[in-house]
Amino acid sequence: METAEPSRDHVQYYEHSIWPALIAFATGLTAVGFFFLMKGVMLIAGLLLVLASAVILGGFLYSDTRNWSRTLSKLGRIPMDTLVGAFPVDITLTIQIIIMTELLLFGGAFGMYFAIREQFAIWPPPGTPILDDSIARIQTLILISSSILVEWAIWQLKRGRVRAFKTGLIATTILGALFPILQFGVEWPHLLLNNILTPATNFFGATFYLLTGIHGAHVLVGVIAYGYTDIRAMMGQYSPKNHGFVEATSTYWHFVHIIWLLLFALMWQGSRV
Amino acid sequence: MKLEDFGTFVIFAAIYAASTLGLPKLLFLAYHIEIGVIPTAFVAIFGMPAVFGLTLGQFIAGIGFELSPIAMLSPAISFVGLLIVYFARKFSTLAGCVAYIIITSLWLSYMLPIVNGTPANVATYSAFAGQSIAVVIGYIGYLIAVKKILPRNAQPALKR
Numbered sequence: 001m002e003t004a005e006p007s008r009d010h011v012q013y014y015e016h017s018i019w020p021a022l023i024a025f026a027t028g029l030t031a032v033g034f035f036f037l038m039k040g041v042m043l044i045a046g047l048l049l050v051l052a053s054a055v056i057l058g059g060f061l062y063s064d065t066r067n068w069s070r071t072l073s074k075l076g077r078i079p080m081d082t083l084v085g086a087f088p089v090d091i092t093l094t095i096q097i098i099i100m101t102e103l104l105l106f107g108g109a110f111g112m113y114f115a116i117r118e119q120f121a122i123w124p125p126p127g128t129p130i131l132d133d134s135i136a137r138i139q140t141l142i143l144i145s146s147s148i149l150v151e152w153a154i155w156q157l158k159r160g161r162v163r164a165f166k167t168g169l170i171a172t173t174i175l176g177a178l179f180p181i182l183q184f185g186v187e188w189p190h191l192l193l194n195n196i197l198t199p200a201t202n203f204f205g206a207t208f209y210l211l212t213g214i215h216g217a218h219v220l221v222g223v224i225a226y227g228y229t230d231i232r233a234m235m236g237q238y239s240p241k242n243h244g245f246v247e248a249t250s251t252y253w254h255f256v257h258i259i260w261l262l263l264f265a266l267m268w269q270g271s272r273v
Numbered sequence: 274m275k276l277e278d279f280g281t282f283v284i285f286a287a288i289y290a291a292s293t294l295g296l297p298k299l300l301f302l303a304y305h306i307e308i309g310v311i312p313t314a315f316v317a318i319f320g321m322p323a324v325f326g327l328t329l330g331q332f333i334a335g336i337g338f339e340l341s342p343i344a345m346l347s348p349a350i351s352f353v354g355l356l357i358v359y360f361a362r363k364f365s366t367l368a369g370c371v372a373y374i375i376i377t378s379l380w381l382s383y384m385l386p387i388v389n390g391t392p393a394n395v396a397t398y399s400a401f402a403g404q405s406i407a408v409v410i411g412y413i414g415y416l417i418a419v420k421k422i423l424p425r426n427a428q429p430a431l432k433r
Binding site for chain 2: 140144150254255258265
């Protein structure tokens with residue numbers, strides 16, 4: 001990837017790359033490939049499509065990671081206020097657009113849930129197990145703690161206490177990482193492998209895995225964003241006047257948190273009504 | 274509400290919803306205390322994000338239990354009470370909290386007999402006692418926060 005090094009006099013940053021388009025194409029291939037595989041039709045074609053997308057993604061990772069050491073060393077030399085992605089500009093509109101698109105996605109997903117729910121006289125449908133909400137409660141506690149921690153960290157940064165900020169930010173990332181571990185590593189395997197609730201159980205099962213899956217993927221993205229934020233914090237790239245990316249990441253995280261509260265109410269508590 | 278207030282909004286919503294849905298019911302004698310009501314007085318410190326947050330939290334907690342139309346009106350009633358706490362903060366947070374208790378308790382006294390079939394007199398004194406205990410606990414926490422923890426310049430709502 002060709003990158004232009006920003007400077008104090010010229011803070012514009014341009015990056016020309018074919019990879020975003022290729023990754024979007026690969027994502028489409030993956031979706032079609034998995035569709036073929038899951039439907040059991042054209043298995044070879046499905047497998048080939050998934051493999052092709054894996055090759056494209058692998059190519060991106062290879063070409064990108066080759067440049068990481070050079071990019072990171074460059075970032076270390078750039079004056080703080082001209083950092084890539086950390087320009088002293090207002091990012092409010094950017095994050096508002098991101099949140100709006102997420103609202104549309106989750107609005108559609110919850111709309112589907114309520115549309116299905118309306119078709120049933122009794123919800124959840126008979127035969128649905130009452131879900132144990134112990135893990136979900138821990139996950140809720142994790143998200144509340146992480147939201148409070150990141151706000152505390154930003155508050156510290158605004159007062160120039162960088163060390164406390166870094167501690168709070170790393171603690172937030174660790175807490176955030178626990179969430180998908182509990183979901184994809186503990187709860188889902190427990191429900192699926194013990195045949196307690198699967199997507200094939202009934203409509204409740206299908207919507208449960210769809211909604212919690214979409215949400216879990218968003219949590220993963222949030223954890224990755226926090227990891228990236230941590231690296232930049234360790235490199236001393238944030239200051240009381242320059243922390244837009246941290247604010248943006250925390251706003252995204254809070255949004256994911258709100259969605260979880262709705263899921264917790266509808267999926268776990270709602271399964272008891 | 275500015276974007277940087279989004280965190281406060283979500284945290285208050287989470288505290289209300291999670292404490293109502295996730296924590297066991299807190300009983301004091303015959304009264305059911307709503308833990309989510311405890312942070313009411315903190316509206317005077319955190320301002321409108323807390324008002325909206327607590328209202329949304331109540332709405333989320335409501336959909337976890339039932340979807341009866343009358344119960345779904347509770348967040349709107351609570352919102353009015355929280356607004357009073359917010360606007361009363363400049364002369365007396367305590368007066369705002371008392372108004373909140375009266376408004377929400379009257380609503381609960383009207384709603385509970387319809388939704389749960391609770392006898393009217395039991396609903397009335399349970400609502401007043403439960404709301405009063407929760408709000409007073411929060412008010413004590415608020416006083417401690419204002420006098421001992423928060424510096425004057427860290428109280429955004431009080432400054433406005």
